[in-house]
Amino acid sequence: MGNQVLVTDELHEYMVAHGMPLDEIARELVEETHKLGGVSVMLTTADQAALLTTLTRLVSARRAVEIGTFTGFSALAISRGLPDDGELICLDVSDEWTSIGRRYWERAGVADRIDLRIGDAHESAAKLEGEFDLAFVDAEKPGYIDYFEQLLPRIRTNGLLLFDNTLAGGRVVGQHEQDPVDRKEFNAHIARDERVDVVILGIGDGLTLVRKR
Numbered sequence: 653m654g655n656q657v658l659v660t661d662e663l664h665e666y667m668v669a670h671g672m673p674l675d676e677i678a679r680e681l682v683e684e685t686h687k688l689g690g691v692s693v694m695l696t697t698a699d700q701a702a703l704l705t706t707l708t709r710l711v712s713a714r715r716a717v718e719i720g721t722f723t724g725f726s727a728l729a730i731s732r733g734l735p736d737d738g739e740l741i742c743l744d745v746s747d748e749w750t751s752i753g754r755r756y757w758e759r760a761g762v763a764d765r766i767d768l769r770i771g772d773a774h775e776s777a778a779k780l781e782g783e784f785d786l787a788f789v790d791a792e793k794p795g796y797i798d799y800f801e802q803l804l805p806r807i808r809t810n811g812l813l814l815f816d817n818t819l820a821g822g823r824v825v826g827q828h829e830q831d832p833v834d835r836k837e838f839n840a841h842i843a844r845d846e847r848v849d850v851v852i853l854g855i856g857d858g859l860t861l862v863r864k865r
């Protein structure tokens with residue numbers, strides 16, 4: 653087996669610069685989010701954002717759903733991969749954080765593709781109607797199994813579900829003070845599920861790609 657490259661901050665910057673670098677709007681959104689302080693660690697990474705846009709285009713997604721929007725960075729990336737008449741439904745509990753995102757979605761010309769629904773995402777997901785091509789889940793980690801079970805029937809065959817932070821900083825293996833039980837249970841839950849194909853990418857904090865068979 654080949655070796656996995658260790659992605660340092662410097663290498664991450666190189667990868668983004670030689671892939672899809674952030675434009676001015678995305679960069680300013682990240683900068684404004686950093687001003688919020690410690691919570692800014694919740695931001696999706698720049699290489700993940702580029703991957704989200706590319707995957708949205710690759711599956712020719714027209715309808716997408718995001719669970720966990722925060723200040724709208726990943727939603728900006730997904731919505732940019734959608735066609736003009738595409739739709740991204742964003743579920744989050746925070747009016748305060750998502751209102752930051754709304755301003756940048758307006759500036760990027762994607763606001764009319766985004767339908768933001770404030771409330772507990774477990775309840776909002778249960779009310780989703782119609783079929784989706786792509787889902788991105790990045791909310792509270794103990795909720796991942798319920799989100800997976802709620803979203804899978806709503807995704808079309810060959811559609812894609814994406815789950816962030818599935819490697820929990822690498823703590824899913826070995827002995828650690830803070831055992832990420834939720835991630836271990838989620839990863840085990842989907843690993844041998846015959847309804848899906850699963851690939852875990854070592855990008856950001858771990859991104860799981862799930863293709864519906």
Ligand SMILES: C[S@@+](CC[C@H](N)C(=O)[O-])C[C@H]1O[C@@H](n2cnc3c(N)ncnc32)[C@H](O)[C@@H]1O
Pocket residue numbers: 694695696719720721722723724725726727743744745746749771772773774790791792795
């Ligand atoms: C890691 S952040 C999302 C980051 C975002 N994807 C980005 O790219 O910046 C997690 C978000 O999930 C939201 N959240 C947590 N629990 C939730 C729940 N039960 N229902 C809806 N949203 C929830 C939080 O308000 C927060 O905005």
